[in-house]
Amino acid sequence: MKITRMDPPPMAVSEIFTSIQGESTRAGSPCFFIRLAGCNLDCRYCDTHYARKGAARKMSVAELTRAFRESCLPLVEVTGGEPLMQAGTPALLRSLIRCGQLLLETNGSLNRNLAPSGAVVIMDIKTPASGEHERMDWRNIRRLKAHDEVKFVIADRHDYLWAVETLRRHDIDRRCAAVLFSPVAGTLPSSRLAGWIMSDRLPVRLNLQWHRVIWPQRRRGV
Ligand code: SF4
Numbered sequence: 756m757k758i759t760r761m762d763p764p765p766m767a768v769s770e771i772f773t774s775i776q777g778e779s780t781r782a783g784s785p786c787f788f789i790r791l792a793g794c795n796l797d798c799r800y801c802d803t804h805y806a807r808k809g810a811a812r813k814m815s816v817a818e819l820t821r822a823f824r825e826s827c828l829p830l831v832e833v834t835g836g837e838p839l840m841q842a843g844t845p846a847l848l849r850s851l852i853r854c855g856q857l858l859l860e861t862n863g864s865l866n867r868n869l870a871p872s873g874a875v876v877i878m879d880i881k882t883p884a885s886g887e888h889e890r891m892d893w894r895n896i897r898r899l900k901a902h903d904e905v906k907f908v909i910a911d912r913h914d915y916l917w918a919v920e921t922l923r924r925h926d927i928d929r930r931c932a933a934v935l936f937s938p939v940a941g942t943l944p945s946s947r948l949a950g951w952i953m954s955d956r957l958p959v960r961l962n963l964q965w966h967r968v969i970w971p972q973r974r975r976g977v
Contacts, residue, residue, distance in 0.1 A: 774966060784830055840905075
């Protein structure tokens with residue numbers, strides 16, 4: 756393919772696949788996924804090492820957009836790794852959003868406004884157990900759109916109390932469409948996190964990874 760000077764830079768892609776959306780308020784919906792390679796963080800519980808450090812192939816924005824169109828699905832998610840690290844990501848997002856509903860997962864350390872305002876951003880706020888909570892860009896709280904969602908991945912009681920305090924201090928549930936509390940798989944039982952949420956009557960959703968329930972043996976492409 757001939758690349759012209761006006762073309763956005765090619766993307767480093769870890770994998771593309773179709774699956775059931777496992778998280779967020781869209782959980783259960785068929786979705787086309789683009790997992791971009793590379794990440795600027797190193798969370799202790801990271802379950803996508805292959806996207807952080809593994810092999811990537813180069814694909815153009817046009818090729819990725821065409822692959823989404825050819826999937827005949829209405830929903831596309833760009834995830835990682837950390838998608839906002841790549842220079843071509845804003846152009847990719849602008850192209851995808853013309854073809855369907857766009858979700859972007861980001862780790863909260865980079866500017867949310869690199870994504871178009873119409874994209875539904877699912878933004879992490881990293882808790883202390885991740886080892887990366889000091890890397891958050893807290894200005895992103897003010898940048899949230901009403902349709903965005905915020906996710907806390909919680910490993911233990913200390914993480915939970917930190918998340919509750921952060922939620923209340925920044926009024927996060929009033930600034931976005933949903934706040935998701937997700938247990939670290941294999942570390943915090945979902946029933947325990949559910950009990951804490953109920954006990955405190957929190958305005959959050961328990962966020963479970965449905966793809967891991969449906970395909971417990973799969974490690975990639977979910
Ligand atoms: S931000 Fe996501 S991909 Fe990056 S290290 Fe943390 S869990 Fe892994």
